[in-house]
Amino acid sequence: MKKVPNRLVVGLFWGDEGKAKIVDLLTENAYVVARYQGGANAGHSVEFANKRFILHQIPTGILHPDVECVLGAGMVLDLPQLVDEISMLEKNGIDWRNRIRISPRAHLVLPYHKQIEQVQESSQGIGTTKRGIGPAYRDKAARIGMRIGDIAVGGATTASKNHLIKKLDNWLKIVGKSYNIEFQSPSIVADELLESFDYIGKSVGEVSSFLDEIARTKGGILAEGAQGTMLSVNWGTYPYVTSSETGAGGASEGLGIDIRLFDEIVGIAKAFCTRVGNGPFPTEGDETVQEILRGTGEHSFDEFGSTTGRPRRCGWFDGMVLKYSARIDGIDSIALTKLDVLKNIDPLKIAVKYKNNEHFPANADDVEKIVPVYENLDGWDDNISEIREYEVLPENAKKYIEKIENISNVPVKYIGVGPARKQIIIR
Numbered sequence: 001m002k003k004v005p006n007r008l009v010v011g012l013f014w015g016d017e018g019k020a021k022i023v024d025l026l027t028e029n030a031y032v033v034a035r036y037q038g039g040a041n042a043g044h045s046v047e048f049a050n051k052r053f054i055l056h057q058i059p060t061g062i063l064h065p066d067v068e069c070v071l072g073a074g075m076v077l078d079l080p081q082l083v084d085e086i087s088m089l090e091k092n093g094i095d096w097r098n099r100i101r102i103s104p105r106a107h108l109v110l111p112y113h114k115q116i117e118q119v120q121e122s123s124q125g126i127g128t129t130k131r132g133i134g135p136a137y138r139d140k141a142a143r144i145g146m147r148i149g150d151i152a153v154g155g156a157t158t159a160s161k162n163h164l165i166k167k168l169d170n171w172l173k174i175v176g177k178s179y180n181i182e183f184q185s186p187s188i189v190a191d192e193l194l195e196s197f198d199y200i201g202k203s204v205g206e207v208s209s210f211l212d213e214i215a216r217t218k219g220g221i222l223a224e225g226a227q228g229t230m231l232s233v234n235w236g237t238y239p240y241v242t243s244s245e246t247g248a249g250g251a252s253e254g255l256g257i258d259i260r261l262f263d264e265i266v267g268i269a270k271a272f273c274t275r276v277g278n279g280p281f282p283t284e285g286d287e288t289v290q291e292i293l294r295g296t297g298e299h300s301f302d303e304f305g306s307t308t309g310r311p312r313r314c315g316w317f318d319g320m321v322l323k324y325s326a327r328i329d330g331i332d333s334i335a336l337t338k339l340d341v342l343k344n345i346d347p348l349k350i351a352v353k354y355k356n357n358e359h360f361p362a363n364a365d366d367v368e369k370i371v372p373v374y375e376n377l378d379g380w381d382d383n384i385s386e387i388r389e390y391e392v393l394p395e396n397a398k399k400y401i402e403k404i405e406n407i408s409n410v411p412v413k414y415i416g417v418g419p420a421r422k423q424i425i426i427r
Contacts, residue, residue, distance in 0.1 A: 004029055004220035005263040009335075010248045011228025012325040014236075014275040016312060017268040018337030018416060020044035020060050023224050025414070025424060026266070031220035033061025034070035034211060036254030037244040038226030039109055040078045041133045047420055051092065057082050059224060062089060062096060070207055073105035074244060074254020076136040077148065079196035086200065102200065103207040104149030109136045111189055112171070115181050137243035144174055148204055151197045164190035208256025215261040223251045223262070229325040237364050240279025248329040267331035267410070269322060271339045271400075274312040280367035283315040283351050290314045292345060316349040316374065319407040324360040326408045334408065336401060337416035339384065340423075346379030350403055377403060385418040390427050 007026055011017045024046045027033055040056040047053075048063045057077060061067040071077065089096055113132030120134070139145035146167055168186035176183055197204075215221045225246050230236045232246045245253060252259040272293050275281045285293065293314035326334075342348055351372035361367050380394035387393055393401075393415075401412050415425040 003218060004031070006215050006219050006221040006223075006261050008223045008248055008251050008259075008262045008265045010225055010251075010265065010267055010329050010331070011246065012230075012267045012269045012329070012331070012334075013228045013273055013318070013321060014230045014279075014281075015042075015227035015246075016274050016276060017228055017270045018335075019224060019268045020046040020055075021337065021416060021419070021421070021424070022266065022268055022335045022414060023060050023222065024048065024063065024421060026222055027061045027064050027067055029220065030061065030067060030222035031218065032068045032070060032211065032214055033059040033222045033224065034072055034207075034255050035059045035075060036072045036223055036225050036251045037074040037246060038242065039076040039131065039133050039136070040081050041131045041242065042226030044226075053089075053092075056085060058085055058089070058096075058100065061222065062094060062099065065095065067099070069100050070211065070255070071100070071102045071106060072207055072255040073103040074250060075103075076107045076109050076133055076140070076244075077102070078109040078131065079148075079200070080192055083196045083199050097202075100200070100203040101207060101210065102148060102204045104147065104152065104204050105207075106148050107136055107140045107145045108147065108150075108193070109133065110146065110168075110171075111192075112176065112183050113139070115183065116179060119179060119181065134243045139171075139175070144171060146171070148197075151193055152201060152204055161187075161190050161194060164193060211255055211257045212261075215257060219263075221257070221261070223255060223257075225250055225254075228268075229329060230321060235328055237279050237367055238362075240277070240364060247325075248331070264333060265329060265331045266333050266335055266414070267326055267329055268335045268337065269317075269404070270337050271317065271342055273315045273318050273321070276312050280364050280370070281313055281315060282320075282354070282367065282370040282372050283318045283349075284313055285315040289316070293341065316351060316372075317404070318351045318372070319404070320351055320354055320357075320360060320372075322404065322408050326410050331408075331410055333413035334404065334410050335414035335416070336404065336412050339397065339401075339415055340417045342379065342397075342400070343383065344379065344381055347376035348379050348400060349374040349376055350400075350407070352407065375403070385423055387417055388422075388425055390415070390425050393425070 059069045109132040113135035116135045165186045355371040380396040
């Protein structure tokens with residue numbers, strides 16, 4: 001049997017690059033789709049069987065009946081919401097049993113974490129999703145977090161309520177006393193966790209060795225992260241970032257797999273830039289540009305966060321961010337999404353450098369002061385949504401793609417020309 005390539009998909013900007021569609025496409029040549037970080041703060045939107053699915057914790061590979069899905073140790077899981085997500089899939093005729101594997105090392109998002117983030121967000125103004133992700137990762141780093149394996153004590157299929165209550169009591173003594181918040185009783189939270197675990201408990205099992213064996217034998221591992229490289233806690237626009245490693249390196253960390261086993265790293269970039277929430281955004285457009293790109297103007301395209309519902313801030317393509325992320329992630333190819341949105345915009349602008357900044361700054365205040373230097377490219381009037389061959393694209397559309405390749409020194413292999421699965425060009 002010929003070995004199938006192992007692939008890693010990573011967002012190159014601030015998330016919302018259209019990763020779900022590319023993952024859905026690549027899943028056709030995968031046996032396992034594995035999610036390596038993040039939690040319910042992610043929102044993967046994909047059209048499948050004439051329906052639109054928004055998945056927050058389960059990989060989009062679940063929509064393919066012969067594919068297994070892995071939720072890695074790098075994730076932080078909201079169990080009640082995970083059960084709701086699975087129930088939604090069941091109602092839509094998606095068979096998930098024996099197809100989901102959850103690492104016992106994945107940490108839990110507790111109701112307490114959501115309450116804390118509500119308080120923190122009102123004072124810090126980072127622009128989080130308020131899903132409790134940051135506080136859960138903070139507890140993980142502080143070594144006081146709770147993991148899926150804490151519910152299945154000793155590998156049992158049912159957990160000891162007293163054990164959970166003891167751990168939750170300990171959390172309240174260490175962390176809870178620092179906040180003027182009325183937290184739920186440990187008994188109630190324990191009951192919620194046990195009820196959720198009763199539903200998904202059989203899916204909890206070893207992940208690292210499972211993935212390693214498949215990757216080395218038949219291949220077909222497809223790893224995906226949430227958000228994008230510019231929201232990485234290490235390499236993003238800190239502190240306006242998420243709380244985990246969103247870049248390619250997070251896959252090895254979150255799945256327990258040798259990153260050298262991946263045959264291709266695919267970087268996802270939208271044909272223009274967007275960002276949800278607060279934080280620096282060098283190429284953010286004025287109101288007119290934002291309306292055109294967001295979809296509240298001439299174009300009928302959605303640019304609202306799948307998780308938050310907030311309108312995405314929109315702007316011109318940032319070549320400097322592309323170069324920065326492509327280098328950090330070591331990408332082999334680019335998937336460029338939503339090229340069709342750029343129809344009837346002339347000129348099109350791409351930031352090719354920054355005034356007074358040779359590299360992307362580490363400090364968010366310095367990023368706020370960036371002055372992009374744009375190169376204008378001619379636009380096109382043609383409807384490209386039905387095109388499936390690169391050669392048939394308008395010349396100016398090809399020049400736009402070629403400019404992106406020249407900036408990144410990476411080939412654009414996949415080109416999205418519409419929201420449907422079939423609306424893509426593969427070179």
